[in-house]
Amino acid sequence: MVNKKEAVLDNAFGALSSPVRRAMLSRLSQGEATVSELASAHEISLPGISKHVRVLENAGLIRREKRGREYHCRIKPAPMREAVAWLAQHQHFWEQQFDALDNFLAEGGADD
Amino acid sequence: MVNKKEAVLDNAFGALSSPVRRAMLSRLSQGEATVSELASAHEISLPGISKHVRVLENAGLIRREKRGREYHCRIKPAPMREAVAWLAQHQHFWEQQFDALDNFLAEGGADD
């Protein structure tokens, strides 16, 4: 193991980099859903959806549980915690930058 | 434009999904650095490093400025703000899950 936490973040941020998967997480943040329910919001074939669900599962962001013939998905928060923690750790510095940007813009600087 | 903010998030999270690029951002959060300085922390060829820097730049996360023969890089916080905002927007729900997980673990549940 070189660094397990790094890999967790790789997978978490990687999973978050797709709008389809972010939409799935948004949906799941409002409660459990089946794969078909997750699919209904997108114009992607079911196997395609299944792959996205698998990515989220492999990233540890969700859990998939077979119940009857349906697969019910729900959020598994632990790795998201890592992602939030990473951002929070750097947010202090970013906020300084935010402040500097705000000041710059307030003084009429170009936005870029 | 289907949804510009979505694309910003795609690129921001995508850039964050690489440990090399996260390390670069960590370094830059402590202050400006040249491409060579960013490279010194990794065993990757300079063209390889250049590509990572370009990814960060295209994601809008950093700015690259030529000064003499060196390229100085510094963090550009705006898109990071979007990423933080997205996570924050969902964090409420995740925190509920965190609490549920904490309770579950406190009751001796298996961690998985």
Place this chain on the structure above:
DNA sequence: ACTATAGTGAACCATATGGTTAACAAAAAA
């Protein structure tokens, strides 16, 4: 004027990603 340094760009390669269709398994419904 020559040489060394910082960094880019192009071409190339291997692997990963994101989608498809087709075939299948298991559970539910008729």
Place this chain on the structure above:
DNA sequence: TTTTTTGTTAACCATATGGTTCACTATAGT
């Protein structure tokens, strides 16, 4: 029991990603 529904797996394709080497430009140093 037959049929429908849910979802998976496998095979395939196109494009993207992450690395390399080689050639090059531009600036700095000698």
